[in-house]
Amino acid sequence: MCDNYVMRSTRSVVAAKVAAVKYDPGTGHYSDPPLLVLASLAKGPKHGHAMIEDIAGICGTRLGPGTLYGAIARLEQQGWIEPLPPEERRRPYRITAEGARVLRAKLTTLRQFTKAGLQRLEALCV
Amino acid sequence: MRMNDRLAHLLVRLYPRPWRERYGAELEALLHTGRGDLRASANVVWSAFHEHVFPTPGLKIEQSQFQSWCVRAPWAMFGLAPLLLLAAAYFVACFILWSGWKLFLPGANTPFVPIDGLAIFYFQVGRLIYFSAPILIGWAIGLVAGRQRLKAVWPAVGWILIALVGGTAQVHASRTAVLGGVGHIRMGFALGPSVHGIPDGLFHGFVILSLTVLPYFIWRLQKTHFISS
Numbered sequence: 001m002c003d004n005y006v007m008r009s010t011r012s013v014v015a016a017k018v019a020a021v022k023y024d025p026g027t028g029h030y031s032d033p034p035l036l037v038l039a040s041l042a043k044g045p046k047h048g049h050a051m052i053e054d055i056a057g058i059c060g061t062r063l064g065p066g067t068l069y070g071a072i073a074r075l076e077q078q079g080w081i082e083p084l085p086p087e088e089r090r091r092p093y094r095i096t097a098e099g100a101r102v103l104r105a106k107l108t109t110l111r112q113f114t115k116a117g118l119q120r121l122e123a124l125c126v
Numbered sequence: 127m128r129m130n131d132r133l134a135h136l137l138v139r140l141y142p143r144p145w146r147e148r149y150g151a152e153l154e155a156l157l158h159t160g161r162g163d164l165r166a167s168a169n170v171v172w173s174a175f176h177e178h179v180f181p182t183p184g185l186k187i188e189q190s191q192f193q194s195w196c197v198r199a200p201w202a203m204f205g206l207a208p209l210l211l212l213a214a215a216y217f218v219a220c221f222i223l224w225s226g227w228k229l230f231l232p233g234a235n236t237p238f239v240p241i242d243g244l245a246i247f248y249f250q251v252g253r254l255i256y257f258s259a260p261i262l263i264g265w266a267i268g269l270v271a272g273r274q275r276l277k278a279v280w281p282a283v284g285w286i287l288i289a290l291v292g293g294t295a296q297v298h299a300s301r302t303a304v305l306g307g308v309g310h311i312r313m314g315f316a317l318g319p320s321v322h323g324i325p326d327g328l329f330h331g332f333v334i335l336s337l338t339v340l341p342y343f344i345w346r347l348q349k350t351h352f353i354s355s
Binding site for chain 1: 145148149151152153154155156157159160165166169170171172173174176177182183184185
């Protein structure tokens with residue numbers, strides 16, 4: 001009886017957490033700046049400000065200017081994005097073939113992880 | 127609210143030069159167009175600090191002015207500069223010894239006598255500079271070589287030079303025969319007496335060399351282990 005109580009109690013906590021994720025847009029933010037930049041550039045070349053707005057639209061995460069350029073610098077040095085000719089003082093970037101391959105691999109792993117995680121969560125909540 | 131030009135310029139100046147030369151103008155333009163609140167400023171300050179501690183790989187090697195000096199004139203960076211630094215440190219140490227002699231031991235024929243009170247602290251500062259200078263300079267050579275990912279040939283030349291000078295350096299103090307005459311401090315370099323067939327100067331040089339090279343070798347071993355794993 002006690003075990004049953006604990007089990008029910010745990011279920012209600014998990015259910016409450018799932019509900020919180022569902023209704024609180026702040027809880028579900030995802031922040032991996034290089035991956036977000038790659039995902040943003042997968043839609044086409046963009047400059048810094050457009051990337052920030054696009055990423056905010058995709059997942060609700062608004063990257064700071066320093067964080068964004070930290071990610072851009074590392075991605076460019078790795079050869080995963082490349083700069084295009086500047087437009088006035090702003091410089092657009094585009095994803096390279098290697099960058100697209102890396103993005104695909106990372107997203108595939110994430111999809112498997114997400115799928116497994118959600119299945120486990122559903123099994124726990126039923 | 128947009129960030130004002132002056133603040134944006136100042137924030138970008140916080141980044142290391144190689145990073146600033148490549149991305150500074152773009153980041154400044156973004157700061158002009160984006161939100162200019164406290165959060166954005168704090169984010170840039172933190173990112174600049176992060177860039178100093180963990181520089182973007184590739185940027186530093188290609189564009190750093192300091193690195194180009196290491197490549198263009200390694201004899202100056204690893205030979206001349208350490209020797210000049212060591213000479214400056216020895217000059218300061220000798221000046222402390224000479225001035226302490228005049229201040230605390232005006233009647234003594236040599237400053238190397240038992241002392242007490244404030245004089246102990248004063249002379250110890252000089253001793254600390256004298257004995258720690260070769261080791262600190264050796265560590266600095268290792269740090270530069272490590273950060274710039276250079277081969278160990280020129281740093282080794284610097285370490286050997288510093289170890290030889292540091293091991294064989296001797297300080298001599300003498301006073302003129304005239305009563306109340308001025309005391310003189312001079313430095314010389316000698317191997318000194320031998321113990322078990324090994325000259326004292328060489329032994330001291332070997333100790334300095336070991337102490338200075340050790341951190342660099344630990345770093346190289348860790349790096350090799352990291353790459354192989």
